[in-house]
Amino acid sequence: MTFGVRLERVRAGYGQGDVLHDVSLDVAAGESLALLGANGAGKTTLARLLIGLVRPSAGRVTVGDWDVSGRRPDELARRVGYVFQHADHQLFARTVRDDVAFGPRCLGLPGDGVAAALEELGLSRVAGAHPYDLPAPARKLVTLAGVLAMGAGVLVLDEPTAGFDHESRELVVAALRRRIESGVTAVVVSHDLAFVAEAAERIVVMREGAIATDRRARDMLRDEDALHALGLGPPPAAALGLRLALSGSPVRIAECVAALRGARWTAPAV
Amino acid sequence: MIGYAAGRSPLHRAHPYTPLAAASAVLLLAFAVSTPGAVGVVVLAAVALALLGDATGAIVRPMLVLVLPTWALLLVLHGILGGDPHLVLGPVTLSEPGVRRALVLGGRVTAIVIAFLTALATVSPPRLVEAMTARGVPFGRIFLLVSSLTLVPRMRARAVQILDAQQSRGLRIGGSAAARVRALVPLVLPLVLGALAEVEEQVLALDARGAASGARRTALDPPRDTLGERLVRMALIMAVLMAYAAKFMGRGA
Numbered sequence: 001m002t003f004g005v006r007l008e009r010v011r012a013g014y015g016q017g018d019v020l021h022d023v024s025l026d027v028a029a030g031e032s033l034a035l036l037g038a039n040g041a042g043k044t045t046l047a048r049l050l051i052g053l054v055r056p057s058a059g060r061v062t063v064g065d066w067d068v069s070g071r072r073p074d075e076l077a078r079r080v081g082y083v084f085q086h087a088d089h090q091l092f093a094r095t096v097r098d099d100v101a102f103g104p105r106c107l108g109l110p111g112d113g114v115a116a117a118l119e120e121l122g123l124s125r126v127a128g129a130h131p132y133d134l135p136a137p138a139r140k141l142v143t144l145a146g147v148l149a150m151g152a153g154v155l156v157l158d159e160p161t162a163g164f165d166h167e168s169r170e171l172v173v174a175a176l177r178r179r180i181e182s183g184v185t186a187v188v189v190s191h192d193l194a195f196v197a198e199a200a201e202r203i204v205v206m207r208e209g210a211i212a213t214d215r216r217a218r219d220m221l222r223d224e225d226a227l228h229a230l231g232l233g234p235p236p237a238a239a240l241g242l243r244l245a246l247s248g249s250p251v252r253i254a255e256c257v258a259a260l261r262g263a264r265w266t267a268p269a270v
Numbered sequence: 271m272i273g274y275a276a277g278r279s280p281l282h283r284a285h286p287y288t289p290l291a292a293a294s295a296v297l298l299l300a301f302a303v304s305t306p307g308a309v310g311v312v313v314l315a316a317v318a319l320a321l322l323g324d325a326t327g328a329i330v331r332p333m334l335v336l337v338l339p340t341w342a343l344l345l346v347l348h349g350i351l352g353g354d355p356h357l358v359l360g361p362v363t364l365s366e367p368g369v370r371r372a373l374v375l376g377g378r379v380t381a382i383v384i385a386f387l388t389a390l391a392t393v394s395p396p397r398l399v400e401a402m403t404a405r406g407v408p409f410g411r412i413f414l415l416v417s418s419l420t421l422v423p424r425m426r427a428r429a430v431q432i433l434d435a436q437q438s439r440g441l442r443i444g445g446s447a448a449a450r451v452r453a454l455v456p457l458v459l460p461l462v463l464g465a466l467a468e469v470e471e472q473v474l475a476l477d478a479r480g481a482a483s484g485a486r487r488t489a490l491d492p493p494r495d496t497l498g499e500r501l502v503r504m505a506l507i508m509a510v511l512m513a514y515a516a517k518f519m520g521r522g523a
Binding site for chain 2: 048051053072073074076077078080081082084086088089090091092102103106107132146147150
């Protein structure tokens with residue numbers, strides 16, 4: 001099952017005033033959206049609305065035909081998988097496998113997604129290890145596997161690749177792309193634009209609790225001025241494409257490689 | 271909330287040793303006196319301290335959570351199970367010496383809890399670190415004390431995050447008593463394991479930055495300690511000494 005996400009004139013916060021001010025956003029089923037913005041812009045608050053961890057003080061949030069306001073987070077977990085920024089906030093089981101199986105067990109789901117999620121994120125060989133015996137990036141992969149194993153129709157990922165090496169990031173990108181291709185809706189909060197380039201089709205920039213920009217990822221990631229205004233720069237593939245004026249507006253590594261192969265290029269004389 | 275609450279009260283602005291000295295004095299005075307009336311005076315002193323620190327709003331809830339069960343337990347234990355003579359209060363018959371004992375013990379607990387919650391709410395941990403550093407206290411002891419002072423708010427914040435994370439994985443918080451007990455494991459274990467992992471990393475990071483070098487540390491911005499405050503602390507020490515002198519000379523209140 002896949003679900004779209006809709007926010008209608010939502011205000012929300014944490015008790016001392018609203019963090020989000022009249023935010024409206026539609027994410028279609030199967031769409032992948034990245035939320036960018038400075039710290040405190042409201043990205044995480046928006047993401048937490050989708051799993052019911054923050055309640056709107058005004059407006060309406062829906063996931064498919066469910067109004068989030070009337071449901072507990074453990075109910076919403078059937079539709080929304082949320083990966084937290086810090087892995088240590090949830091790991092507790094004695095083995096990686098048991099921890100990944102926790103969510104599916106809570107929801108009464110069959111366990112076949114557990115082995116698949118472990119395999120997908122390269123964790124099968126450490127499935128019997130204690131999560132705290134793994135380095136921090138691997139612990140984060142465990143939390144991601146735990147959410148993938150729940151088979152939710154909407155994935156919300158808060159800084160999923162922070163601290164990751166190239167290999168781990170590739171695993172996450174591949175897993176996310178497979179989900180998106182199968183119709184899963186993805187909302188990613190990230191400062192890692194190389195990851196955003198690989199995983200998102202659309203970018204929403206938040207500023208002071210409101211949506212400042214809503215653009216195609218391809219356009220946004222090649223707009224150096226807009227990115228610099230956020231304190232960011234284009235991801236490597238997009239930067240290379242811009243510098244070399246490659247055709248096809250590449251923003252992903254594979255697109256950049258394809259454009260380079262197709263380009264007529266002569267090495268400068270040494 | 272247990273922990274520091276920013277403010278501009280006289281206690282917030284005082285040298286960190288002053289509120290701590292006042293709280294310690296309340297503790298010692300509470301045990302120096304042994305009649306309900308005298309303990310009541312110590313409770314009033316603790317309340318005055320809380321008012322001076324503008325901390326009543328921050329401490330009322332944790333104070334009631336800590337103190338009310340104690341009062342209930344003491345009144346049941348001593349009031350019902352205490353000896354003769356008995357007081358008849360409407361439908362309830364209570365032991366008079368038992369009630370007096372409960373009032374003394376409960377009053378002591380109340381005074382101590384109010385005083386230390388006030389100290390926690392008004393002493394900024396970074397200022398306390400600076401004050402202790404300026405006095406040449408070894409870093410290990412400072413770290414131990416400040417870690418303890420900040421433990422509750424840090425653990426509380428972490429517990430909220432863990433609760434959110436596990437609910438997002440489908441854990442239901444609530445339902446039957448058995449379900450609530452089952453839900454404790456995925457909530458408590460990450461709290462403990464995460465804290466242990468954090469402490470390990472923190473200790474390594476401190477070592478790597480020369481925390482164990484033994485050299486006298488530089489106090490960059492030590493809080494001002496005025497003569498007036500030193501005199502107040504001296505007066506508190508004198509009051510405690512006099513109270514204990516009176517107690518041991520058999521003239522205790």
